[in-house]
Amino acid sequence: MSRHQRPRQSVLRPRRLAAPPLRFFLPLSVLVTLLALMVLRGMANNEVFHDEKVAVSVDKTTVPKSVLEGGPVVDSRGDKQDAPVSYTVPDKTVVLTFDDGPSTDWTPKILDVLAKEHIQADFFVTGSMTTRNPALIRRIVAEGHEIGVHTYTHPDLALHNNMRLGWELGETQLALAGVAGIHSSLFRPPYSSTADALDDWSWPVTKEVGKDGYLVAFIDKDTDDWKRPGVNAIVKAAMPDLAGQGEMILLHDAGGNRAQTLAALPIIIDKLKAEGYTFKTIGQALGAGSANTKVTGSTLWAGKAFVWATTFSVGLMPWLVVVLAVVGVLVFGRFALMLVLSLIHVRRTRKPGFSWGAPVTEPVSVIVPAYNEQECIANTLLSLAASDHPIEVIVVDDGSSDDTAALVEEMDLPMVRLIRQPNSGKPAALNTGVAAASYDLIVMMDGDTVFEPATVRELVQPFGDPRIGAVAGNAKVGNRDTLIGAWQHIEYVMGFNLDRRMYDVLDCMPTIPGAVGAFRREALHQVGGMSDDTLAEDTDVTMALHRAGWKIVYAENARAWTEAPGSMSQLWSQRYRWSYGTMQAMWKHRHAFFERGPGGRFGRIGLPFVALFMVFTPLLAPAIDIAMVYGVFFVDPYKSLLAWFAVLALQGFCAWWSFRLDREKAWYLITLPVQQVVYRVLMYMVLLQSWITALTGGRLRWQKLRRTGEVGLDVTTTEAVQS
Template structure:
């Protein structure tokens, strides 16, 4: 049995799941923080946890009778055996109460009017409005008014759980502590009315908040000002039903246009003062201590932190929406650009009369850098042996510790040379091969790749054009029958190869794939060969050739079959290196933007396009998924999913088009929806981690992927 036919058991490896590294945690933490900020903003705008349902009940069996005939202020704070009591507003006293605020337009007008009349009122505020308008809460407290809780998001608590009630009260108290350093023990349920409207749905809520130490305030007169019935109608309903009797009047300083409310307020005060009424807050009317009390210590600082984060979130949202709009424009702009230029590329290169020039028939050198490729190297060499173009094969063993060199020697192909060198990395191996090459055109391939018989011939034909310095081939995923392989197959066809058609038309091809590419040897020597400055030597050398004035084109028929990573961990390692290396190459060639000639064109056209589509758009694209998740969980799941399905449909159509161009069977596209949910998120995290590494000045070592050798010569016949 020959070495390259050893049973697969010799390469079995442990499949233990490693714990996610800290660097994986950083990009995830960033996305979680952005989602948390969206939720904070949604809470402040009453978008998150919003529930506008209202309970309908007429039964009053559980309500103590004395409350149904008592005053509007209910005290259920007694011990278990104590009966709840209610208090009426004293005669000739009016409590003006305002719900749903504060509002930046109407609350200041109400406060100005009350200050001019030296009147104190009670404001039942929501936590969401408090968090958004902290200055108004501070003014309410500073002017001597009383503050009560009206929940955080204004739901009907009769339809909510006890835990939801706890959250509504706790978050509102947190907001009050953060903006004004106070708590309140006064509460008014949303959608409440007079005390005699208590029923079997609302009474348990009053009991529960009483058990927590709150005094519940209902009303005597509901002006229905939120309906905007007219100033006179608001004034009429605010007047006491019985002359001289005290009452609590309900008005609103938020929730819509309150012009009529502000106009009516002055007339209400004038009429009641004329009739000898005095105005007071609830505590003042009852002769009790204020329900608004200062807080200190942990409660104060927890509130301040909550308000600070909420304010940041509220002010950050317009920027996020702007970035989301940019992402949308870039994504669909890229789709349109790829579609137009890919069609133009196909029409140009598939014309019957298209030719690069006289056919290239001279021999070429094929370089195969190899490091521990014993599982794959035999398949690679056998595929080259079937080439229909004359070739010289140079295998550069970069210090392998396995049987790579022995397998090459055992195969003993006459046109194969083996060069051994101490381990120095792929660029060093390629430079060694370039120096030893016998021919003017050098083809480069990976040691885990197999070529079709026509690959080399198709790859070198563009060199008939003397302006062409390098050619990118069509890399195919050979192990595409697994889910991860299918996802990468879609990415290769839709992303890499469709992109290359676009870049070819723009003459800004940024990368020659290491799996299948060809170069003029003279052009390589002129730019100094393969550089070790970056982890993406293929991108680095391609950008260098563009800056040197060479054309870099795409040969779609030059197909090569490569073994893609077979696990998420290996895929992460590969893409992390690619992303980080590409950023290194872009930074290395950044000075091209200031140069003239071909280098300047690449710097002012190529680099911005690659940066925009290769870095900026993918980095911002997670915003789409964050808003998707936010919309599904907190806003309108049906509309959000419909919008996402529309975007997915566009991507599916573009992917189908790309598969047709590449003459691929589209059945792998059935995995596209799952790819968008899982695989694309992984690529986001990889790019985020790469960006964090780049910005923090981190270093990344070369990471060797594990190979199985499953991409063999029979697959190329498919």
Template sequence: MSRHQRRRQTLLRPRRLAAPPLRFVMPLSLLACLLALIVLRGLATNEVFHDSRVAESVDQTTVPDQVLKGGPVVDARGEKNDDPVSYRIPDRTVVLSFDDGPSEEWTPEILKILAAHNVRADFFVTGSMTARNPDMIRKIVAEGHEIGLHSFTHPDLAFQSHARLSWEMAQTQLALAGAAGVHSTLFRPPYSSYAGALDDWSYPVVKYLGARGYITAFIDHDTDDWKLPGVDAIVKEAMPATPGAGELILLHDAGGDRSQTVAALGILIEKLQADGYRFATISEALGATSATTPVHGFQLWAGKGYIWTTQLAVHTLPVLIALLAVVGFLNFGRFALMLVLAPVHARRAKRTDLWGEPVTEPVTVLVPAYNERECIANTLNSLAASDYPIEVIVIDDGSSDGTADIVEEMALPFVRLIRKVNGGKSSALNVGIAAASHDIVVMMDGDTVFEPSTVRELVQPFADPGIGAVSGNAKVGNRDSLIGAWQHIEYVLGHNLDRRMYDMLGIIPTIPGAVGAFRKEALDAVGGMSDDTLAEDTDITMAVLCEGWRIVYAERARAWTEAPASIQQLWSQRYRWSYGSMQAMWKHRRAVTARGPAGRFGRFGLPIVVLFGVVAPLLAPLVDIFLMYGVLFADAGLTLVSFGGFLSIQAVLSWYAFRLDREKPWHLISLPLQQVVYRQLMYIVLLQSTITAFTGGRLRWQKLRRTGEVAAPVEA
């Protein structure tokens, strides 16, 4: 076979779709399950698919006379579908029927009265109420009453498609099977009354369901008890117009205040019994077998599963709403703190005498590098332009791409190169700390470039002897792509504005690896960098805080870093960040009960960091889940307006953050899309990190592929 033929076969061979990575499947499955639970609860409360339209009466041209002039029970099953049969309730017989239940409040009261008078009745139940109150269904069946279907969501079925009709009945049967192990062939349409009121809107429903095995029961008397006309009026309206005539009477056991119905029921039964009437179910009155029949096998267990899941959803929703309130409180609390404290920090940063006499002593800049051949030259060239006296130590951590060779070829006189066997970033930094000649150590990444003034601005706070570390201002250099613009917004709003707030509270939890400085004394006090976590920058920052050192944010110490350029790289980086941050918080958990400076951070700073950095983002997907639910199943207009208000607050806060950082706001044009796409991606990353943490998983170091496109910027 020739090469051309092999290639042609390869092109023609259908490609197999790759399965989605497990890291997407688990978090997305969790979110999908939460949304499904909320939808199930919405079904049980008649919020999902609710249709409040009611059809007006039209001409009766297609309704057979025997139906219009016959009894309240219409049988259009099988061969009778085109020639339905109508049945009347026999003389001296009364059927009591109750619609819209079962109700947890009123159905038990009605059952007590019926049991006291040894009366059996028909209960036309909705599927939504059945799913919410399965115990009541079991009680109704156990006491010998007959069950009929009243649809699932109680819409006017005249407006519904055949598919919706089938769904309404199937879901109600499923709920009945799960609640009491029964199905029913008896049906009453919502908003129906007498058979004589059937018209060209409602009669097709009777025929369609009759063809599917349902008998339709209308009424002889509507007591209008739902209007609350008074006990005497209900009793009077229920009494037969013709003495001795059989009656099918409509009452309600749900849908509102049914106290008058309960009070009238006992009086009505006693009056009818005194007049010589007997009480029966519809099937008993017509001499037929009961419409309520048991189910077994798959139908039974499918119904039980549905009821169990619905009950879980009903009881879970209050918890989810409470968690949603927590999310709202934390987010708006964070926004409020930012708006209050960030301006104070900005005004403080403008003072020239804030820290005391200017710091002029030389410092050591550490550059840990692992396979940074694309970036290392830009990094060192930016340091060469520094306006502050520095020594630079590049620690090559076993690079295999010639990074160290590039450093040697540049032959910069202020740069020392240390080669070592690969041991990770923490190990490389510890080697650099040990080799540092000066008391202040600046740390940066091998893919980062400094402005000429960055080191000078970064070390000025060390004029205060109580300051042990300083965080710089990390900027996204490759911000012209969509992913880069999203990260640029995140850095300015989510990182730098946070640092202003944390600075004023005295609890900055992370000095970014791209730009930070430490006193060597503080590093020695905590034992140097640790490889206990994947977020060595967060780990060392918390350790320094626990030793009682102050940490501040120098906004003018700008560093430009190359952000991940693809979703895959972004995922890897943020997964490591979030997982490592959780490791660091867990590592320093004993600070909560410690004394001294560690205790102050543990009891004040650590809880705030956990709430704002883990709890709020972890629960934030609830906002989007309820947003989807609101748009799809509830009030879409109100939901979208509320979400628009949230986006407006985000936009105002983002604009303010950009203004404080002296950034051009035109990148904010991608903010709405960032909120819809990027934010959800970060949620999934955090969920995956949490799942990994709880399952005891270990995460290896993930090296990102760099392009070297971020060069030394002109002084801003």
């Protein structure tokens, strides 16, 4: 073990994670906002918190006798909490009440009938219907009708606590304020009927709403019109039991087909008018004025904001469904394409007698850019010294402030040359190495990477085909025995190397990994060498080589072992740089889409693939998890979890297949479920911040990752034997 190595940490004992930095909060707030909007939309459509259970109780020990024997309006406000008062509808007076609306199908027709008869009534509306039909609420108010609160989602409040009760009333009042600028002091509990039906379960609800200043309106006559018993039955049920007796009649203007209600309403009015009845609202009948008062100030604006957010969420949902469908199609399509094309790649490259051309035996120049790599450089050079292919190694010390250069000199390896330069960045260091190289085939690797003895030989064999200008090697995670390392190991095998097989077959490889890549000197000179225009110089040069007409392939047996970031903050920094650099490279080479020849092929196939699968899909993929959370809590938990696990199973199969192709042990996949969620959210946050940086014109600087030297020669030999 090198003096710079440290023992690797067990996968069962992950390193402590630091508190998430402030940069996490904006992306997370977007996800939380998306979930909140979905909940608002579900509330508006009565999908969220919908509950049709009805309490059943026969005990009436706590209900005052005066309430059970009194009228349909119960007042337990203020000082009446201990001695509630009941009000009856005056003789020869009828109050028509309509529950569960408003609905676009039936409420306008009922309003037309009432307008024709010059009658004002009470409409007990739900908050969900209010937010969906604001114009009808405004019409009800404008035509002099009275509005009462019938909760937001229509649950039996006897089965819920006071917090749910307050929420149901408060949200409905917000909806009324936002839609019509009013507040209502009338309340009717869902599933209620006459006052004498109150029991020990429902009475506490009446008392509680009284504390909040509500009059509770029950009924005298229930027409059961929701059962659609027939027009005659509805009319008969609405008639008073005693001649001249005042009454409050229950009808419905929503909740189903109300054709019978609509047909019965004019008949009820005509019959009662013929008997000398007048029609009033509850406030008019009690001589108390309207129960609806105007709201102003912060209450009004809070209501408007609530209604706007609800309206926006309802309009957003169809687009979100489209996004989820598109993401789903892209994810499944990518999986299918990777599986098919990876199989084609394996059959082609592993076929007996396969070769790229004549064996490549000429010496190779290996360029190692190094900046503060004292923990890793010794292992890197020792691995190169064991190479079974003739090489020279050029270490370009890019202004290191540690002992990197001193360690290289101390090792005094005969095939190693050290070049020192002021700190100029990785692209400049690579170009310096290329300029000093003695041979026409150039291998580039990172200073924290370890090669197997056969890596260089395997990496340069594709140059037997003169059309090939560059080769991507097989980068593997060496420090995979930590939880974060295991996650990255899965990502490298599944997300990178399986992708490279697909891109190889499609002839549109987007990136030659900086950890293990090979180039023809001629190809590099043709595209101007490594550019510092982007933070992803490896992606940039790969795209430039495609546009110059060179073919780029993947050499699966050219394995390199790299030290992956050991903490979430380090992983964030690396992926932030990768994603931002990839966006820069895509923008730089966007004109390839319109070019002819090989460059145009990459532009019309490779660039869209990179955009879809490396930028847009990861940015949208967390919507799948948000939809799953929404479905579990508010829709159907079993179907939602089944769908989510089906996607996870497909990902698991693809991961197993990729591990099988790479001859890797599959036991690391036990962390796959958590890895998939963590990586989806992480890449979403990284990409969102990258988009913000790009759109605001920000500049992202190179960020040096802290290395530990964990990846040593023992990794390559052990894993090679396992393979």
